[in-house]
Amino acid sequence: MFAFIDLFAGVGGIRMAFERQGGVCVFTSEWDVKAQETYEANFGEKPHGDIRTIEPEDIPDHDILLAGFPCQPFSLAGVSKKASLGRAHGFADETQGTLFFNIANILHAKRPRAFLLENVKNLRSHDKKRTYQTIMKVLKEDLGYTVYDEVLDAKGLVPQHRERIYIVGFRDPIKFEFPKLPEQGPPLRSILEEDVDDKYTLSDKLWEYLQAYAEKHRQKGNGFGFGLANLDGHSRTLSARYHKDGSEILIPQEGKNPRRLTPRECARLQGFPEGFKIVVSNTAAYKQFGNSVAVPVVSAIAEKMIEALDANRRIEIEGQDTVCKVI
Template sequence: MLYKFIDLFAGIGGIRLAFEPYGECVFSCEWDLKAQETYEANFGEKPVGDIRSVDEKEVPDHDILLAGFPCQPFSIAGVSKKKSLGREHGFLDETQGTLFFDIARIIKEKQPKAFLLENVKNLRSHDKGKTFKIIKKVLEEELGYTVYADVLNAKGLVPQNRERIYIVGFKKPLKFDFPEIPKEGPALHEILEKDVEDKYTLSDKLWDYLQAYKEKHSKKGNGFGYGLADLNSYSRTLSARYYKDGSEILIPQGEGINPRRLTPRECARLQGFPETFKIVVSNTAAYKQFGNSVAVPVVRLIAEKMVQAIERDETIEDTVEEGRVEYATT
């Protein structure tokens, strides 16, 4: 069976790539103009802009909702006012003004069979755990989905230490297990280009600064500073700030030669994008885009597991009070 899915907070389409073998993307949304350029170059469509201006009723019907949404604190402003007026309020009200609210209102209107949300690992502890708690309650109690969440590290599939939280939900109480990610993965040297332009090598000035900065902080007993990568292992996490100086992942080039930063193509490989993926923006924009993206092979395994769960159609037997499904997390 082929599934219709939508791609919210789409970035450059990493999550979409993972789901394309299982169906058709019928709607995409991404506000960043440079990311829209990359997305259009690779998928032939320009995403809609600001999700806050999207009418949920006009979103096409779909089976699976995908969203790598930003992490924001939830304000409870207005809740006490509603109480004082004798009005009922729900957790959904508490999320107004945040981008998660826009996901929730689309789910509420369109009732997809399943969804996948992706976020930084720290979503669980964000705002002393309140953010995650409200998200969970909205998805389970108000929207009626069976929810699973886990933090997965991509380093068994790509040569990068990258932990992210994935939240999977089903309209039916389906059994679901997250994929097992291998403990050992490819080595960093396997994704490096053979001939790299000199412009990627750090200048003497920048290299001297990074070394002095690291030395200053090491004397204070903390680990701030650049990261010289082990080419036979995996790198640190690629971030959106990589364009600034590349300091978190520096590639050694031998005695007497300054290290270099990764090329945009190497960043694409570090995130598991195919060689055919087109990079049509400046290096600065490309670094931001790949740093903000997902590790595609991880999402590909989750997509496979989600589709299997839908097609197997096995439901959970264990329920908690009031008929709610046990929230599964590790």
């Protein structure tokens, strides 16, 4: 058994994955009140609010820190000034004012054995790569963790093309390998409900608008437009904006306009179990599942992380890079 904390928790997809590996959640934080409702309905506890208002010392000791944190640009002006004056600087100066700072601060204060951070694939290129470079410097050099990162596509485990970057770190120099996911997973039709209310079918006005919008951009040579799904393949990425018009994932229907996914289908698309309770409005549910993780992907990573911690195979660190020499 191991203890973990769940930061920027959303509706608990990452928590669910680590509980399946025998973990016990000892602290959770999520600022969105509607996500708190869903979280409490499914896990029996209401998350603490804004992590920026919580002192690291007030967080229980834990073995693993988990966070699907938002991406923000970092200002390095203060760092450059301090460097020019020959003064030392660290993560507090480099990341102050960003939500990543709160993660770094907790890692610094509590020194958990490991962490998992999840973010959009474009984190690597965000703010001309400065954001990612700063994150890696803080985690490796300032905090001294051995860090691994990889972009994984969920489509081998759920019927959705969903690329996310996962950053795994260990307090000790431990050897770790990300899971190898299948190339192709279940078809989209496998998560569809049999009887769907007509309210999910697009109105004539909206369907005509989406087609005209797509045609306008096609003539300009752009690829923007709706995504009419292949039921025998996988869908596009489900996003938090899905509640607006559902255009990125439309389900074809014989003899009528296409429809959007139901909230339950969105839950299935992210790999949530059938028993997961949806207690909020459709609009809130679409946002929550669009912001969530693909649970089976995180479960696969969690399994590999626990295996690595249990095996405790040490590696040597040379310079800035991790060289996997098992000791």
